[in-house]
Amino acid sequence: MSHERHPLPVTRFAPSPNGSLHLGHAFSAIAAHDIARAGGGRFLLRIEDIDGARSRPELAGEFRADLAWLGLEWREVAPQSARLASYAAAAQRLRGEGLLYPCTCTRAEIAARAKQAGPEGPVYPGTCRNRGGADATAEGGVPVAWRLDVAAALARTGPLEWDDALAGPQAADPARLGDVVLVRKNEPASYHLAATLDDAADGVTLVTRGHDLFAATHVHRLLQALLDLPVPKWHHHPLLLDDATGTKLAKRRNSPSLADRRRAGECGAELAAALRGRRFPAGISLG
Ligand code: GLU
Numbered sequence: 001m002s003h004e005r006h007p008l009p010v011t012r013f014a015p016s017p018n019g020s021l022h023l024g025h026a027f028s029a030i031a032a033h034d035i036a037r038a039g040g041g042r043f044l045l046r047i048e049d050i051d052g053a054r055s056r057p058e059l060a061g062e063f064r065a066d067l068a069w070l071g072l073e074w075r076e077v078a079p080q081s082a083r084l085a086s087y088a089a090a091a092q093r094l095r096g097e098g099l100l101y102p103c104t105c106t107r108a109e110i111a112a113r114a115k116q117a118g119p120e121g122p123v124y125p126g127t128c129r130n131r132g133g134a135d136a137t138a139e140g141g142v143p144v145a146w147r148l149d150v151a152a153a154l155a156r157t158g159p160l161e162w163d164d165a166l167a168g169p170q171a172a173d174p175a176r177l178g179d180v181v182l183v184r185k186n187e188p189a190s191y192h193l194a195a196t197l198d199d200a201a202d203g204v205t206l207v208t209r210g211h212d213l214f215a216a217t218h219v220h221r222l223l224q225a226l227l228d229l230p231v232p233k234w235h236h237h238p239l240l241l242d243d244a245t246g247t248k249l250a251k252r253r254n255s256p257s258l259a260d261r262r263r264a265g266e267c268g269a270e271l272a273a274a275l276r277g278r279r280f281p282a283g284i285s286l287g
Contacts, residue, residue: 020257069268119215
């Protein structure tokens with residue numbers, strides 16, 4: 001008889017402090033919280049605060065107050081700004097293995113040259129891939145980003161799969177995002193590298209987040225294989241959409257923020273109950 005133990009679910013909510021949280025975030029946090037709770041596991045809060053220019057660290061306090069107002073309980077783990085050494089070490093390792101190359105292209109250049117639209121915007125056309133890495137880093141003063149050579153990485157790992165709780169098994173297809181940036185110009189890491197490393201370090205077993213990040217998971221799965229990280233499962237939940245535009249709720253548009261609602265005296269527990277029951281305010285629906 002097998003006595004294999006199934007780990008208790010560890011989920012997380014990982015907001016970026018670049019704007020107040022809205023109903024979509026509440027829905028996401030509640031989903032992650034409730035899955036962990038139902039399985040006797042743990043729900044983590046991680047502040048993703050390395051988006052230097054737009055990051056407003058003071059919002060972290062507002063986020064905590066919002067989650068408490070909704071009636072959630074969590075354990076907070078280190079913010080990304082406290083983990084820069086782990087990002088640098090991982091980037092160094094991949095660079096040492098010849099899997100990253102420096103890129104000096106600007107957004108405008110990429111937009112002008114890109115031939116393909118990907119899930120996260122224009123797919124990088126590979127301009128800097130064969131330019132000779134050593135020379136590019138020596139271009140005094142010109143900021144460089146470091147991109148993952150996805151073809152070389154896949155040649156090393158072979159085919160990969162990942163599993164989504166709602167969508168089922170997926171064949172990893174990171175090439176559809178192109179050679180993504182792992183180390184941004186003047187920033188220690190991109191979202192892809194930081195979030196993948198953090199989820200492993202935090203022992204996350206079920207990465208619960210919105211469907212808008214579904215495509216990013218193809219890249220995260222590749223990074224896990226390259227960096228020998230444990231492979232979690234994912235749960236990409238549907239997004240709350242603005243009926244008028246058919247687009248996801250955004251931080252600065254649509255409905256009032258959670259903080260606005262909280263300060264106006266609305267009951268957070270009632271709002272949480274409504275979201276759990278899929279009862280949304282007029283003009284908002286689940287995609
Ligand atoms: N920090 C991201 C955001 O606020 C979420 C990242 C994730 O859940 O993987 O959109």
